[in-house]
Amino acid sequence: MEDARIVALYLERSELAIQETDNKYHMFLQSIIYNILRDSCDTEEIVDDTYMGAWNAIPPTIPDSLKHFLSRIARNLSFDRLDYRLAGKRKAQLVELDECIPDTGRGVEEMIEAEEIGEVLNRFLEGLNRKSCAVFLGRYYYCYSIDELAGQYGLTKRQVKYMLSKTRNKLRSCLEQEGVAI
Amino acid sequence: MNVFTLNEAFQYVDDKYLDIVEQERVRKVRRRAGNRQGLIAACIVGLILILGLPAVAIAANWFGLRDLIIPKTHTDVSPKGDEGVCIGLSGYQGSAEWQALAEWQEFVSQYDPDGIIYQNTDGRLDSSFARYSCYLVYSQEMAEEIDRITEKYGLVLHTTSYDLQEHPELVETLGDFLGDNGGYYTYMYEDGTFEVEGTIQFADIGAWDFVLLRSVKGTFHDAMLNIGEIAEYQEMLYESECGVPVTLALGKSRGLVLADLEDSFVTISIPYGTENGLEQAHLEILADSIDFAALTPVVKPWLDVTNSGGAAGQDEAAEDGSEVAADYDTDARRIYAATLRNLLYSNILPDGSTVEVSTGQYSSFAVYDVDSDGKEELVLLYDPGAMVGEIGYIIGYDRNTGEIYIQLERFPYFAFLKNGNLKALSSHNQTYGDMWPYSFYQYIPESDTYELAGYVHSEDRRILELIGKADQYPYEADISKTGTVYYVGTDGWGTKPMDETDYMEWLNTNEGNVEELEIPYLSFTEENIEKMECRSFMGSGKRR
Numbered sequence: 001m002e003d004a005r006i007v008a009l010y011l012e013r014s015e016l017a018i019q020e021t022d023n024k025y026h027m028f029l030q031s032i033i034y035n036i037l038r039d040s041c042d043t044e045e046i047v048d049d050t051y052m053g054a055w056n057a058i059p060p061t062i063p064d065s066l067k068h069f070l071s072r073i074a075r076n077l078s079f080d081r082l083d084y085r086l087a088g089k090r091k092a093q094l095v096e097l098d099e100c101i102p103d104t105g106r107g108v109e110e111m112i113e114a115e116e117i118g119e120v121l122n123r124f125l126e127g128l129n130r131k132s133c134a135v136f137l138g139r140y141y142y143c144y145s146i147d148e149l150a151g152q153y154g155l156t157k158r159q160v161k162y163m164l165s166k167t168r169n170k171l172r173s174c175l176e177q178e179g180v181a182i
Numbered sequence: 183m184n185v186f187t188l189n190e191a192f193q194y195v196d197d198k199y200l201d202i203v204e205q206e207r208v209r210k211v212r213r214r215a216g217n218r219q220g221l222i223a224a225c226i227v228g229l230i231l232i233l234g235l236p237a238v239a240i241a242a243n244w245f246g247l248r249d250l251i252i253p254k255t256h257t258d259v260s261p262k263g264d265e266g267v268c269i270g271l272s273g274y275q276g277s278a279e280w281q282a283l284a285e286w287q288e289f290v291s292q293y294d295p296d297g298i299i300y301q302n303t304d305g306r307l308d309s310s311f312a313r314y315s316c317y318l319v320y321s322q323e324m325a326e327e328i329d330r331i332t333e334k335y336g337l338v339l340h341t342t343s344y345d346l347q348e349h350p351e352l353v354e355t356l357g358d359f360l361g362d363n364g365g366y367y368t369y370m371y372e373d374g375t376f377e378v379e380g381t382i383q384f385a386d387i388g389a390w391d392f393v394l395l396r397s398v399k400g401t402f403h404d405a406m407l408n409i410g411e412i413a414e415y416q417e418m419l420y421e422s423e424c425g426v427p428v429t430l431a432l433g434k435s436r437g438l439v440l441a442d443l444e445d446s447f448v449t450i451s452i453p454y455g456t457e458n459g460l461e462q463a464h465l466e467i468l469a470d471s472i473d474f475a476a477l478t479p480v481v482k483p484w485l486d487v488t489n490s491g492g493a494a495g496q497d498e499a500a501e502d503g504s505e506v507a508a509d510y511d512t513d514a515r516r517i518y519a520a521t522l523r524n525l526l527y528s529n530i531l532p533d534g535s536t537v538e539v540s541t542g543q544y545s546s547f548a549v550y551d552v553d554s555d556g557k558e559e560l561v562l563l564y565d566p567g568a569m570v571g572e573i574g575y576i577i578g579y580d581r582n583t584g585e586i587y588i589q590l591e592r593f594p595y596f597a598f599l600k601n602g603n604l605k606a607l608s609s610h611n612q613t614y615g616d617m618w619p620y621s622f623y624q625y626i627p628e629s630d631t632y633e634l635a636g637y638v639h640s641e642d643r644r645i646l647e648l649i650g651k652a653d654q655y656p657y658e659a660d661i662s663k664t665g666t667v668y669y670v671g672t673d674g675w676g677t678k679p680m681d682e683t684d685y686m687e688w689l690n691t692n693e694g695n696v697e698e699l700e701i702p703y704l705s706f707t708e709e710n711i712e713k714m715e716c717r718s719f720m721g722s723g724k725r726r
Contacts, residue, residue, distance in 0.1 A: 001458065002388055002459075005459075065197045068201075071200065072193045076193060079189065113187075114187050114191040114193070117188060118192070118194020120191075121191055122194070122195060122199070125196070125199045130202050130205075130206055131206055133202050133203075134203045134206035137195065137203045140192060142203060156544060162611075162618050165616055165618050168616060
């Protein structure tokens with residue numbers, strides 16, 4: 001079923017919305033969640049929670065892209081679950097991303113909320129070529145492994161690592177230029 | 183800000199960037215499906231599906247969808263339980279293209295049904311199969327059969343597949359044939375056969391995606407589509423707004439628009455049908471929105487491989503940053519082509535040594551003025567599939583002797599700088615720094631060679647902290663407090679940490695703080711070698 005129709009079902013508060021969402025996006029959500037949690041039981045649970053999240057959010061929200069809207073919910077819920085599960089340990093992607101945080105040595109000068117940083121991220125992504133953008137988001141949004149990214153984009157693992165390394169350095173510079181400080 | 187905030191910020195990434203993740207992936211999968219191994223795997227799956235179709239008598243024909251059906255040749259039920267019929271996408275029954283495809287499918291359905299012959303190839307084929315790289319051909323018998331069939335029907339084989347995302351100029355010459363339907367370009371073959379994806383906005387049911395394939399006549403094109411049950415389709419003839427007669431076919435889960443043009447066959451497919459709310463009127467709107475007249479006559483694509491892939495202004499730059507023109511040297515290109523063919527067909531590397539595997543899946547080459555001396559070099563990245571055998575060559579041509587010479591031989595992982603210097607990147611990054619370790623080479627114009635200036639790697643405080651080795655970080659060397667120290671060695675990897683300021687000074691002194699060139703590498707195929715070689719005859723003289 002087309003996304004607009006599924007969203008209409010949510011707006012009508014028809015439970016068919018969940019069923020149609022499941023028909024269309026179960027595999028997609030499963031893959032995002034599993035990439036983050038690497039646990040089948042938790043994955044299924046979070047898939048269900050994602051549907052519930054969508055049910056609670058639509059309305060009032062009317063997403064432009066249902067797919068990406070669901071992916072955001074799934075991602076957030078997965079990282080929440082991961083926080084709970086790891087209690088202090090960090091996932092590899094976060095360790096890598098840590099490199100992007102500018103170390104100005106100035107301490108906390110300014111608190112920028114995630115939404116504002118998201119805007120910086122969007123400006124940063126605009127400047128990347130398509131392949132770098134895809135690999136970067138594949139790694140840090142969808143949390144694919146280096147192996148998986150290499151397979152998906154026809155690159156060697158080494159190329160993926162180098163590409164990510166260069167992109168992280170660029171992001172770090174970009175965040176510095178935008179005045180984002182720790 | 184901390185890393186958790188940054189991670190959280192990713193939820194605000196715009197949809198259009200998330201779309202790119204998928205689009206690029208689809209593109210890569212498709213492109214890989216165009217290569218031999220990908221094709222083999224994809225086609226075996228397709229073969230299984232086809233073999234699994236139950237025998238169904240084809241009902242009385244009328245001009246349309248039924249005339250595209252490729253006869254079933256086997257009655258096994260597929261493991262997935264898929265049912266339906268497959269149609270060819272290159273022409274109606276009676277055409278040479280359809281007959282060749284039907285005959286080929288008949289052969290394929292009986293040949294290697296369980297995939298054992300393919301498995302025995304172990305994913306490796308020798309260079310004699312290069313000319314079948316656009317098809318599922320993995321044995322001598324298959325090669326002979328496809329040659330026999332194409333000769334019988336007077337067809338030729340596809341030779342080259344271009345990635346239209348990298349070369350949109352190839353399809354843009356067709357003008358605005360997609361109207362307002364946007365379009366995501368996928369691939370084009372050397373004869374002008376191509377596929378694009380588009381989205382059409384219907385006033386009543388919203389935006390729907392479709393795929394348009396133009397299959398050029400005269401070439402054997404083995405694309406097929408499983409359309410499900412033929413009996414479910416309603417068909418009608420319709421004259422589109424541009425005056426081209428088309429067949430509209432609407433099924434429960436798919437809609438099709440078919441146009442049999444003078445020199446090509448066009449198929450537009452929407453993966454939705456009546457059960458999704460699609461009606462015949464929608465197919466009419468879709469047909470009207472496409473300018474079929476712009477798709478004929480077919481003009482074969484011409485790709486200027488020497489300028490492809492790199493952005494404007496990235497061609498060459500002299501040491502002072504001013505751009506210089508590179509000579510197209512006909513003789514050099516002939517010798518470069520011979521060097522490449524030596525490897526492709528005889529497994530001989532540029533240094534004269536021989537290797538077990540010819541080019542492997544990921545080998546590539548480029549002819550480009552990488553050292554900014556005004557002459558083109560051959561960059562050959564040999565990747566046989568195992569890291570241990572990978573070698574990269576930068577090769578120059580001596581006009582006086584008519585011979586090539588190796589300017590540098592290293593692991594095939596180069597970052598060429600615009601001033602001619604280069605970073606030879608290491609095969610692994612096993613350091614505690616995010617910066618990829620490299621050996622820095624300066625270009626020596628007098629000898630047209632490279633000279634090693636230093637081995638460079640870095641160490642990040644954060645990484646050491648994260649792995650619980652914070653005490654190993656040389657805080658005293660990090661005078662600028664950047665969180666990163668650098669090591670530069672001349673006889674080997676450096677052991678004395680440097681502050682970032684000192685590293686940048688070293689880099690500036692050695693002219694290493696310069697933007698990288700984007701090198702337009704080409705996959706290692708005969709077609710690309712041919713194009714590189716032929717370009718010399720068409721583009722003699724200076725680039726600008």
